[in-house]
Amino acid sequence: MPGAFINTFRLARAGFVLAQHGVRFVPKGVPVPLPLRIARAATVPIRLIAAPFRADEPPATRVATALTELGPSYVKLGQFLATRADIIGSELSADLRHLQDKADPFSMAEAREAVERALGGKLEDHFVEFGPPVAAASIAQVHKAYVMVDGVKKPVAVKILRPNIEKRFRRDLDSYYFAARMIERYYEPARRLKPVAVVDNLKHTTELEMDLRLEAAAISEMAGNIKEDEGFRVPDVDWKRTAKRVLTVEWIDGTPISHVNALKAKGFDTDALGLAVLRTFLRHAMRDGFFHADMHQGNLFVDDAGVIVAVDFGIMGRLGLAERRFLAEILHGLITRDYHRAAVIHFEAGYVPPHHKVEEFAQAMRAIGEPIHGRTAEEISMADLLGQLFAYTDVFDMQTRPELILLQKSMVIVEGVARDLDPGINVWTAAEPVAREWIDNNLSLLGRLQETGRGAAAIGDVLLRTPGLLQKAEQAILGLAEMARSGVRLDDETREKIASGSKRNRATDVALWIAALSLVAIALKLYGAL
Template sequence: MPGALLNSLRLARAGFVLAQYGVRFVPKGMPVPLPLKLARIATLPVTLVASAFRKGEPQSARVATALAKLGPSYVKLGQFLATRADVIGPELSDDLRQLQDKAEPFSMAEAREAVERALGGKLEDHFVEFGPPVAAASIAQVHKAYVLDNGVKKAVAVKILRPNIEKRFYRDLDSYYFAARMIERMYPPARRLKPVAVVDNLKHTTDLEMDLRLEAAAISEMASNIKEDEGFRVPDIDWKRTAKRVLTIEWIDGTPIAQRDVLKAKGFDTAALGMTVLRSFLRHAMRDGFFHADMHQGNLFVDANGKIVAVDFGIMGRLGLPERRFLAEILHGLITRDYYRAAAIHFEAGYVPPHHSVEEFAQAMRAIGEPIQGRTAEEISMADLLGQLFAYTEVFDMQTRPELILLQKSMVIVEGVARDLDPTLNVWVAAEPVAKEWMESNLSPLGRLREAGRGVETIGDVLMKTPALLQNVAQAINGMSQMANAGLRLDDESVDKIASRSRRSRTADIALWIAAVSLAIIMIKMISVL
């Protein structure tokens, strides 16, 4: 009860601040429970006065100002909800997308104390120079400093978490959980959107951002993934001067990618840079399953060699093989107008419940894909198309997929950056070779064989390591021994099934035979071991 009371008071304060800025915080069409009705009545005079005074101020500015006043955790919540148009609606999502993560810097004395506590000793033991903050956000701020590297003075960027930021965030997260549970209880239609799971996802991303060693590991992982790529790189990490609350990396002395005229004056091909931004992002997402989820203009620079350098790896996205296959097939299906295949992949991935038909979903795909045919490159937005795709989730009872929503949000940002560099950029020309390359590597017969090989290892591992299975295997040893001695045989029904399957798909035929033979080999190996 005390927790519920405290959370109610915190949320009431948040509602009051939002009302002060004339922000409507209950979505249209949502029944308003009695406590919120009373809160709305209580704040109505404030709302009317605020709206009158801020009549000329854009709604998006009001939302951003209100969230900034509520504190860093609400700024982060706003940024996170900007990725969830399926939850808050496209209008509010667009407003929140403009929210800038800026805050007042904390003092040099607090920064010194944080560094000394994290790294040990005195600040001067680690840095020969340590300057004032150059950027401050809701969770951390960045300082420019210098270190000695083999006697050479080298500039570094030092990111430091805000003092006591964890306590503030987790207190507000408790309020978010309380609100999410209330929404699920009082508004059943919202359960499909999984409000509690949304807060779970916010907590997870916040946990990652609160440990700067994990950000360093993300930079290191991406560096490993892209070491053979051209045109895109990440900063080097100074692991000696990195801890949970302090991250030290190479200082990037490049041109901000937003300065298109400056880049042109320096002789850089901005159209090529735009293509590199888009293709790099798609390659990271589809090939590696690991992408920078906050690639806005403030986090991208162009170095003296013309390479794009990304910074701020606090928010990263991951896609598993099913999600990557989904993305590649969707892009390829829309590009080639193979809408049936683009629809079928949703069912194969389990995104659409089986009581719907592939044909009906293919019709929805056609409604998305056909309007782009014959239009000029600058009129087509891949991010908008993905947004339309996710808008069909309710119609086809699709469960919310946070990783794909994060991808779509990131695609909006990256597409905007690329289009600023080249307004005529054809996103489909940029995407087609990346999607095709992934499909050839992963969906070709050779890719299927690799995947089958991984599957056999997993099956073998499970069979060999599960005690319950090993206990039951003894009862079947005699029968399997006879099968092994007599040679591997399949009954008529199995042969007929394989034959009918092979008529549908040559790849499926190969996969079936590999699976059958592999399982037989595993069983024979088990017999020999036992």
């Protein structure tokens, strides 16, 4: 691993490029550790000698341009930091949203070599035609090619990793880790923001992105998840022509979703498309726990049937059951103004330390939620909500949850796509049915029992394997509900049922009723806690 001197030099170079573009690379109010002060100081003489300040550059695009100049790993870092207003400030976070993952293409000779090395043989053994790149990004580029299928020439998209991209990322990630550790070591308030964990997450996602077999698997998994859904699909994977550094999928002929006027000219309802984009994303995140984490306009098309088709599955997000519950209940709580419930979920999920009071956090949630209900649809923004939530992270000692970083980023991107299609879309009204459906399906009695883990699973297994036990449990629940409504009573009819029941195998009944009532007790306890 490179030493402090080499990493300081690399950071100095990055600081120089940022300084050229007028970008502050350490947020205001954050003490700068000595190695980073050296890096910043090193940019001054270099800047004075080598290059002037680019005063004519629009302020909003300076940081995006600088990171693009620094290279692919900085583009990825910028995309991550765009969601972290709590670390870099709201102004810089907004500027980073201008960052586009575009790069100059590498040569056809390098593309040919990559294909032949990955798939074996000659390029012509796999493709009857192979065209120039049609898109180039920081990690890979895409070519349009043709294959023969049952005697028919079929178009495909071939994605190829950039030469030596893994080596470049490893080198820059060393510098990121160095800077993150220095910040955590010398600036204690930043520790709760977990800068090293942010770099860990960046490292993990880029490693996944640089194995195209995993991208193929992600497409296949999502295809299975959405096979019953309407209005959204993914390309078919050509596994025969896919390897670690080469991915071949169905070529998508469709209208880019950013071409709103063209979509309208073809007779498509762009308002409905905007609603479909938003609800599709939320359904994938909450129902499946597996979502496209880079659903920007360049990765979405509308085919001739009006179906939305997503491409580029290099960045995917996963949410566990606890995170999905958190997302669904937070959305539902804000939409329905149940701020206390939304606050309780934060504590149950461990996002707010227990030494704080639920009531105080509910008050903060109310401060965020109430303005939503007093504004027009055009003014309601998930991005604004996330910014306000970040503002409270320091007050309530909230720890960064790396598993939610991609979700936060993706929600902002998807909201932007939906608003371009329908500027008047009310994202909260659109989200409510999806959140409610998840709650109804997963937080029912059986859903709550499943959340208790293996113990409840074991009880459920016993219930399913023991004839009559689940029915007895249901009867017990209904009986208790009736008692709650009417009070406890012991009339002639009840006494007769007890007497007739005494003629059966008492040992069996006692065992069944103990198990059934134990289940009822667990269910009522869970229900009362929610």
